[in-house]
Amino acid sequence: MSTKLNLQDFIEKVKRENPNEPQFHQAVHEVAEILIPYINEHPQYLENKVLERLVEPERVIQFKVTWEDDNGEIQINKGYRIQMNSCIGPYKGGLRFHPSVNLGILKFLAFEQVFKNSLTTLPMGGGKGGSNFDPKGKSDREIMRFCKAFMEELYKHIDENTDVPAGDIGVGGREIGYLFGHYKKLRSKFTGVLTGKGLGFGGSLIRPEATGYGLLYFVECMLKEKNESIVGKTVSISGSGNVSLYAAEKCIELGAKVLTLSDSSGYIYDPEGIDAEKLKTVFKIKLEDYARISEYIQYYPHATFVAGKRPWEVKCDIALPNACENELDLSDAQKLHANGCILVAEGANMPSTPEAVHFFLDNGILYGLGKAANAGGVATSGLEMSQNSLRLNWTREEVDQRLKRIMQDIHEQCKQYGGSIHNNINYYKGANIAGFVKVADALIAQGF
Numbered sequence: 359m360s361t362k363l364n365l366q367d368f369i370e371k372v373k374r375e376n377p378n379e380p381q382f383h384q385a386v387h388e389v390a391e392i393l394i395p396y397i398n399e400h401p402q403y404l405e406n407k408v409l410e411r412l413v414e415p416e417r418v419i420q421f422k423v424t425w426e427d428d429n430g431e432i433q434i435n436k437g438y439r440i441q442m443n444s445c446i447g448p449y450k451g452g453l454r455f456h457p458s459v460n461l462g463i464l465k466f467l468a469f470e471q472v473f474k475n476s477l478t479t480l481p482m483g484g485g486k487g488g489s490n491f492d493p494k495g496k497s498d499r500e501i502m503r504f505c506k507a508f509m510e511e512l513y514k515h516i517d518e519n520t521d522v523p524a525g526d527i528g529v530g531g532r533e534i535g536y537l538f539g540h541y542k543k544l545r546s547k548f549t550g551v552l553t554g555k556g557l558g559f560g561g562s563l564i565r566p567e568a569t570g571y572g573l574l575y576f577v578e579c580m581l582k583e584k585n586e587s588i589v590g591k592t593v594s595i596s597g598s599g600n601v602s603l604y605a606a607e608k609c610i611e612l613g614a615k616v617l618t619l620s621d622s623s624g625y626i627y628d629p630e631g632i633d634a635e636k637l638k639t640v641f642k643i644k645l646e647d648y649a650r651i652s653e654y655i656q657y658y659p660h661a662t663f664v665a666g667k668r669p670w671e672v673k674c675d676i677a678l679p680n681a682c683e684n685e686l687d688l689s690d691a692q693k694l695h696a697n698g699c700i701l702v703a704e705g706a707n708m709p710s711t712p713e714a715v716h717f718f719l720d721n722g723i724l725y726g727l728g729k730a731a732n733a734g735g736v737a738t739s740g741l742e743m744s745q746n747s748l749r750l751n752w753t754r755e756e757v758d759q760r761l762k763r764i765m766q767d768i769h770e771q772c773k774q775y776g777g778s779i780h781n782n783i784n785y786y787k788g789a790n791i792a793g794f795v796k797v798a799d800a801l802i803a804q805g806f
């Protein structure tokens with residue numbers, strides 16, 4: 359008879375063995391507080407030490423990236439790939455280029471990815487990688503030189519059946535293009551080793567839109583469950599990258615009114631709503647000019663730019679934190695609630711602090727956590743992998759239909775495993791348990 363797990367002891371051990379990795383501790387705590395009671399009732403998971411095994415990455419790769427900037431100066435960055443778990447498929451997950459990147463952040467993201475990828479119903483394990491390289495203000499040539507230098511080492515550890523990276527913060531279509539080009543050169547092989555590729559060289563239609571669209575498909579399921587509709591609802595969105603812009607696009611298409619977007623310098627608030635025409639301008643500002651979101655008020659002076667703040671003080675029905683981890687804390691959650699917000703769904707990974715999450719759950723706010731709500735991005739990466747293996751391209755409609763079905767399926771799994779809390783589906787519990795069961799059963803079946 360195995361000893362039952364105790365949450366506090368378990369977390370203390372994880373902290374002791376992985377010091378100075380607060381985001382990883384937070385991600386593990388979030389999962390463990392849901393899973394430990396479940397595991398304690400299921401002896402096969404307890405005896406096989408499944409949770410203890412899941413918090414340990416299968417492999418951690420760390421390397422040096424040296425590259426030359428436009429002034430001819432040598433620059434040195436750290437590169438990483440965390441191969442977290444491969445028991446249901448090749449490691450799969452994005453690369454993040456941001457100065458905040460370190461081992462702990464990538465371990466948190468890789469750990470989340472294992473559960474998220476399992477929820478998609480597709481055969482993908484979990485991984486994550488990246489660098490503390492800061493793409494902000496870098497020239498196109500500098501980005502290219504950095505990507506090549508990064509791939510110079512990473513190519514030894516990845517291929518289409520082993521580990522398939524994609525984008526994340528700071529890594530979009532341009533970077534994936536450079537990374538793919540260099541991989542092909544080094545290996546003399548044209549394969550689907552990365553996802554998020556350009557359409558002309560193996561990319562999938564809908565992949566850039568997928569996280570944002572998928573988020574809204576999930577929100578529609580959440581609302582439908584409550585006999586509510588998104589039509590006419592006001593929406594606050596943070597961030598202004600791929601996820602946020604395509605989430606905004608889908609909101610507008612479905613008849614909601616988008617009030618805000620943001621970046622690290624602050625947020626814009628357009629009381630009249632950011633419509634399809636204005637959104638085109640934002641696409642230009644962010645994805646063509648690589649400029650700041652504050653530019654928006656140059657085009658639309660009736661809107662306001664609030665420097666250094668997050669949009670959660672704006673009155674809205676729905677909040678979509680799509681920027682980065684821990685961007686929404688307890689006081690933000692309280693403000694949203696006081697302003698009548700009924701639903702929060704996360705396009706980013708772990709954007710709500712643990713206190714904010716519990717506030718949502720305890721106060722009857724519908725809460726769609728990132729692992730479930732933002733899984734559309736990696737799910738469509740999975741569809742890109744399938745198309746690459748088949749050497750076929752599916753139509754826009756076909757990919758979109760599959761994405762929608764996957765999001766509905768994730769919603770069903772949450773419902774099945776989550777039960778209810780304050781008359782809402784407990785997505786927090788449901789997503790964590792559903793994601794876990796498939797991986798845990800595979801882990802046991804494959805021995806240790």
Ligand code: GLU
Pocket residue numbers: 450451452453522523524525526527553707732733735736737739
């Ligand atoms: N970075 C995205 C995520 O957090 C996508 C990963 C992928 O497509 O592999 O899920």
